[in-house]
Amino acid sequence: xxxxxxxxxxxxxxxxxxxxxxxxxxxxxxxxxxxxxxxxxxxxxxxxxxxxxxxxxxxxxxxxxxxxxxxxxxxxxxxxxxxxxxxxxxxxxxxxxxxxxxxxxxxxxxxxxxxxxxxxxxxxxxxxxxxxxxxxxxxxxxxxxxxxxxxxxxxxxxxxxxxxxxxxxxxxxxxxxxxxxxxxxxxxxxxxxxxxxxxxxxxxxxxxxxxxxxxxxxxxxxxxxxxxxxxxxxxxxxxxxxxxxxxxxxxxxxxxxxxxx
Amino acid sequence: xxxxxxxxxxxxxxxxxxxxxxxxxxxxxxxxxxxxxxxxxxxxxxxxxxxxxxxxxxxxxxxxxxxxxxxxxxxxxxxxxxxxxxxxxxxxxxxxxxxxxxxxxxxxxxxxxxxxxxxxxxxxxxxxxxxxxxxxxxxxxxxxxxxxxxxxxxxxxxxxxxxxxxxxxxxxxxxxxxxxxxxxxxxxxxxxxxxxxxxxxxxxxxxxxxxxxxxxxxxxxxxxxxxxxxxxxxxxxxxxxxxxxxx
Numbered sequence: 001x002x003x004x005x006x007x008x009x010x011x012x013x014x015x016x017x018x019x020x021x022x023x024x025x026x027x028x029x030x031x032x033x034x035x036x037x038x039x040x041x042x043x044x045x046x047x048x049x050x051x052x053x054x055x056x057x058x059x060x061x062x063x064x065x066x067x068x069x070x071x072x073x074x075x076x077x078x079x080x081x082x083x084x085x086x087x088x089x090x091x092x093x094x095x096x097x098x099x100x101x102x103x104x105x106x107x108x109x110x111x112x113x114x115x116x117x118x119x120x121x122x123x124x125x126x127x128x129x130x131x132x133x134x135x136x137x138x139x140x141x142x143x144x145x146x147x148x149x150x151x152x153x154x155x156x157x158x159x160x161x162x163x164x165x166x167x168x169x170x171x172x173x174x175x176x177x178x179x180x181x182x183x184x185x186x187x188x189x190x191x192x193x194x195x196x197x198x199x200x201x202x203x204x205x206x207x208x209x210x211x212x213x214x215x216x217x218x219x220x221x222x223x224x225x226x227x228x229x230x231x232x233x234x235x236x237x238x239x240x241x242x243x244x245x246x247x248x249x250x251x252x253x254x255x256x257x258x259x260x261x
Numbered sequence: 262x263x264x265x266x267x268x269x270x271x272x273x274x275x276x277x278x279x280x281x282x283x284x285x286x287x288x289x290x291x292x293x294x295x296x297x298x299x300x301x302x303x304x305x306x307x308x309x310x311x312x313x314x315x316x317x318x319x320x321x322x323x324x325x326x327x328x329x330x331x332x333x334x335x336x337x338x339x340x341x342x343x344x345x346x347x348x349x350x351x352x353x354x355x356x357x358x359x360x361x362x363x364x365x366x367x368x369x370x371x372x373x374x375x376x377x378x379x380x381x382x383x384x385x386x387x388x389x390x391x392x393x394x395x396x397x398x399x400x401x402x403x404x405x406x407x408x409x410x411x412x413x414x415x416x417x418x419x420x421x422x423x424x425x426x427x428x429x430x431x432x433x434x435x436x437x438x439x440x441x442x443x444x445x446x447x448x449x450x451x452x453x454x455x456x457x458x459x460x461x462x463x464x465x466x467x468x469x470x471x472x473x474x475x476x477x478x479x480x481x482x483x484x485x486x487x488x489x490x491x492x493x494x495x496x497x498x499x500x501x502x503x504x505x506x507x508x
Contacts, residue, residue, distance in 0.1 A: 014357030014458070018327065021350060021353070025338070035325055036325070040322065041322070046320070047319050047363055048315065049312075049318065050315030050363055053312035060301070064299075097286070101283065101286050104283075104285065105279075107282070110275045118464070122468075158437075161432070165432070168429070181485040181488070184484070185486075188451075188487045188490065191364075191453070192457070193279075193316065193456045196367070200371060227452030
């Protein structure tokens, strides 16, 4: 009951704002009040249930995976060394897990599918739905893996972020203009409501388990990686498309000139 | 009635699809890599059920109540052409949707817990929940500000890359003076804000605005609002960390 009350409180602002606007600025009363009231009840109950499930499943799961992947016995079996002698590359299963979670969740993300379809229509078919989804998924997979590497190696987060920004800036200068806003947006879209808590728990769990790391300083950052790397991969997807186009133009041109000769 | 049952079923399928890849990957790791029985399986399974049911109801309710009103408002305001009201609308839309964003609620609570464990804030329920709420309010203000900037950009036709790159430079600059503990949370808050509630409404606003203004391309002008919404919270949270440190 407490949870339901709290989630009603969370949803209240947006409801009040929207209806105030409807009345005052547009000057129209609401037409289907009953439908809206029913919807509001669904929103509140749904949010409450979701948060409950999150605490019961997703957070513990993320931490459990982190714990199992860094378990001394497991690491000894896979890397053949005691924890104190381990180097970052002995945690290979962590990177594999991070990559598969990132890739698969982004590929299945409903919000991303919707955006990809919208981009496909708006670009007149130049941007493929599957191409964009795979590009984003590859970006998220690589991003989360590198993020895990950073936690394990204990390097400062901002060096990585600054480096990513630099790559994005350079790519923006050369990538086709059409893809740029879409690329900037796709990072935020790919990290869904279910993925974010899971990878946050994974990062915090890793920072707790790896010797010498603190959750406060090293534990966060995975979500940032997951939402930044897709920008790079989508820009690269755009560059690749242009390159392929150019190659095919050159190929057909040479064929034409060969024929003419 | 029958129609809404069908949409409800479709939403349930969507939430299942959200959770399925996670379940598959984790099961594969448990079965093939660890080869150990997992404890507390029943509680995990029931929790997963809560997540699927909760997400389904949440999205179904949003579609029933909020999205139609929000989208028609975005279109009506874009057509009305009053920049003042558009900007006010953009701000409250960003603020309101972010406060209701489930992922942010979860992360803010987790961040507060980590801060308690590390001893940076007092170990009391009140201090923990006020830290979490404070974080959410700052992020919500940031998203509101981001949408204001994004709408100004679409109306005034400013270049998106230049604004984003300027934002990046500011982030790097602020990071150098921000306290170390806030940096990770700040960077993460950018990716958290833009999911279930925010994306559909914000995209409707952007694309609606770009289609109703003359000489704009929905592709290059309509997208880009989300980008601001994921950049601005980083700046605001970093700035908040700096201010708190000075006080």
